[in-house]
Amino acid sequence: MLDDDVRQIIAATRRFVRERVVPAEADIEQSDAIPPDLRREAAEMGLFGFAIPETYGGLGLNMSAEVRLVFELGYTTPAFRSMFGTNNGIAGHVLLEGATEEQKKAYLPLVASGEWTASFALTEENAGSDPAGLATSARRDGDDWVINGAKRFITNAPVADVFMVFARTDPDAKGGRGITAFMVERGTPGLGVGPKDHKMGQAGAWTADVTLDDVRVPASTVIGGEDGVGRGYATAMRCLAHGRIHIAALCVGLTQRLLDESVAYAASRVQGGSVIGEHQLVQGLLADSATDLYAARALVTEVAAGFDDGSDTRIGPSCAKYFASEAVGRVADRAVQIHGGAGYMRGVPVERFYRDARLFRIYEGTSQIQQIVIARQLLRDAGVR
Ligand SMILES: Cc1cc2nc3c(=O)[nH]c(=O)nc-3n(C[C@H](O)[C@H](O)[C@H](O)COP(=O)(O)OP(=O)(O)OC[C@H]3O[C@@H](n4cnc5c(N)ncnc54)[C@H](O)[C@@H]3O)c2cc1C
Numbered sequence: 001m002l003d004d005d006v007r008q009i010i011a012a013t014r015r016f017v018r019e020r021v022v023p024a025e026a027d028i029e030q031s032d033a034i035p036p037d038l039r040r041e042a043a044e045m046g047l048f049g050f051a052i053p054e055t056y057g058g059l060g061l062n063m064s065a066e067v068r069l070v071f072e073l074g075y076t077t078p079a080f081r082s083m084f085g086t087n088n089g090i091a092g093h094v095l096l097e098g099a100t101e102e103q104k105k106a107y108l109p110l111v112a113s114g115e116w117t118a119s120f121a122l123t124e125e126n127a128g129s130d131p132a133g134l135a136t137s138a139r140r141d142g143d144d145w146v147i148n149g150a151k152r153f154i155t156n157a158p159v160a161d162v163f164m165v166f167a168r169t170d171p172d173a174k175g176g177r178g179i180t181a182f183m184v185e186r187g188t189p190g191l192g193v194g195p196k197d198h199k200m201g202q203a204g205a206w207t208a209d210v211t212l213d214d215v216r217v218p219a220s221t222v223i224g225g226e227d228g229v230g231r232g233y234a235t236a237m238r239c240l241a242h243g244r245i246h247i248a249a250l251c252v253g254l255t256q257r258l259l260d261e262s263v264a265y266a267a268s269r270v271q272g273g274s275v276i277g278e279h280q281l282v283q284g285l286l287a288d289s290a291t292d293l294y295a296a297r298a299l300v301t302e303v304a305a306g307f308d309d310g311s312d313t314r315i316g317p318s319c320a321k322y323f324a325s326e327a328v329g330r331v332a333d334r335a336v337q338i339h340g341g342a343g344y345m346r347g348v349p350v351e352r353f354y355r356d357a358r359l360f361r362i363y364e365g366t367s368q369i370q371q372i373v374i375a376r377q378l379l380r381d382a383g384v385r
Contacts, residue, residue, distance in 0.1 A: 006065045012045060014072045021076040028204040029352055034083050042084060042114070047073075049112025051088040051242075052096065056108035058088075063242070063304040067249035071297070074253015078356050079204030081250060086156050087111045089243045090364070091118035094164040094181055098223040098235035107162075107183070119160035121151040121210050122236055129369050131166070132176040132233060136212060138167035145169070145222070147182060147190075147215040153363075157208040158196045161186050164223065165212065166232050176233030181223040190215035201355030241317045243364050245307055248300045248320035251328040251360050254353060255293045258328070258335040261350050262286060265339050276338070285334045292327040299323055315377045322370035325360035332357040 021038060028034060042048065051066055052058025061069060066088075073081040086092070092111045095104055095118075110116040127134040136149025147167050157163070163184045170178030184191055194209035222228045223235065266277030266286060276282050303320040306312035335350040336343035343350050361367045 006061065006068075009046070009050070009059060009061075010065075010069050010072060013047070013069055014075075016041065016045065017072055017076050017080070021080050025077050025349065025352070026347065028077055028079055030203075032203045032206075034079060034204050038080070039083060039114075042080075046112075048084040048087045048114035049092070049108075051246075052092055052108055052112040056104055057112040058108070063245060063307040064301070067245060067252075067300050067304040070246055070249035071253045071256070074250040074255075075257045077204060077352075078202050078250065078254065078359075082155060082202065082205035083117075084114065085246070086120055086160075087114070087116075087118050089246050090120035090239050091162075091164050093239040093242055094120065094223055094235055095183075097238045098181055098228055098231065100225045100228075103183075103223065103225070110161075116161040117156050117159050119154050119156045119163045119210075120236075120239070121154050121157070121163045121165045123153050124149065124151055129366060131236065132179070134166060134168060134179065136165070136167040137171065138169045138180060138182065140169075141216070143219055144216050145182065145219065147184070147212045147217065149212050151210040151212075153197065153207045154210050155205065155207050157193050157210050158206045160193075163191070163210060165210075166236060167212075169229055173230070176237075178230055179233040179236075180229050181232035181235055182217055183221045183223055184212075184215060184217055188215055188217065200358060201352065202359060238313075240364060241313050242307070244317040244321035244370070245300065245304055247360060247364050248296070248303070248317075248324035251324035251357070252293070252297045252300055254357060255289070255296060255324075255328045255331045258331045258350060258353055258357075259286070259289050259293055261353075262289060262331075262335045262338045265342075269340075282338060285338055289331040289334050292331050296320075296324040296327045315374050318365070318370040318373040321365065322367055322374070325357075326367060328357045329361060 024035060046059045049058030050061050050069055054060040095108055111118050122131050124134050124136060138145045138147045147165060149167060165182045165184050166179055167182060168178055169180040190213040192211040196206045196208050224231055263286060266282050267275055269276045300320045303316035306316045332354040336354050339348060339350050342348050345351060
């Protein structure tokens with residue numbers, strides 16, 4: 001893809017987000033749903049497949065272009081991005097990273113076009129931060145596999161057409177070894193989706209439990225075919241590294257929006273005869289938030305470049321996700337403070353974003369897990385096993 005094309009995609013996304021999605025935010029919050037016309041237009045713009053190569057029907061953005069696009073998507077309710085986030089990110093990438101060429105050709109175009117919504121089903125009740133401890137099992141039965149288990153907090157599960165399910169295929173293997181990824185289509189007998197969860201924020205983005213009760217699937221659903229057996233965990237970890245940079249970019253976009261809301265309020269709210277922005281203590285809050293924004297944006301941009309050239313696919317993604325998600329939390333907190341009592345009231349954007357932003361420090365690896373990934377890799381590089 002040429003630079004000019006990328007610039008046009010980013011400019012069109014920026015216009016769409018600011019002119020169409022931002023005005024719909026209150027409605028999305030109230031109805032807990034993305035309006036169908038926004039979904040249709042997002043699909044027409046190629047947003048369900050921006051990270052999927054052009055050969056398979058996507059826009060084929062590399063990580064450096066993707067983060068610039070996601071800075072724009074982050075400027076509005078995270079639910080909008082979540083609608084196609086799993087297709088581009090954790091779920092679509094399971095196919096990209098692990099599937100056979102035949103599987104990629106058959107399924108990625110469905111994901112890239114938005115004809116299919118794909119979900120990534122890894123987390124379980126007793127396997128969150130440590131997904132290697134998952135208990136969902138798959139046992140071979142002739143040419144089929146039979147899957148049993150339960151997943152929870154699965155994004156887009158209520159609307160997903162297909163699930164990337166991680167299950168233990170070798171009960172004797174320890175940790176991540178012996179885990180295999182399967183592609184299970186909605187409607188497969190034994191696959192159940194629970195009611196949507198009641199979340200703190202990000203209304204319009206849905207999660208639910210997924211249950212697998214003697215789900216019988218053919219061997220052709222193993223991601224990567226016969227060679228993919230036992231390789232699911234490694235695939236999941238590669239998808240999460242990409243996903244972490246993506247989430248960090250999303251945090252940058254939301255940080256920009258929170259800063260804009262904060263500056264606009266500080267420049268217009270009058271107390272004691274002057275706008276509150278004239279008070280140096282309020283200026284301090286704005287300056288700290290702007291500094292967080294500049295630092296997070298520069299970090300994410302640099303980490304994306306290192307991911308593209310392959311020089312850093314592990315420490316950088318975790319540093320970016322860790323810093324940017326913590327930063328957007330600080331900035332959201334300051335934005336509420338700058339808005340005073342109004343910042344605590346429903347219907348005011350910064351109150352909604354304060355709740356929305358809280359998730360970023362939790363999913364796709366909590367802040368503590370990012371710290372562990374970063375430190376372990378540093379020590380490994382220093383020869384400590
Ligand atoms: C809205 C939402 C959407 C999600 N979407 C998906 C999805 O699409 N697919 C999917 O598979 N999962 C999804 N998840 C799950 C998410 O990835 C997990 O919730 C997350 O990884 C944390 O796991 P946990 O909730 O089990 O918390 P736990 O692992 O129980 O962690 C609880 C606390 O303990 C800390 N902790 C745990 N282990 C350690 C350790 N070794 N060292 C230090 N501290 C530790 C954690 O940092 C955290 O503070 C989603 C979650 C939410 C809330």
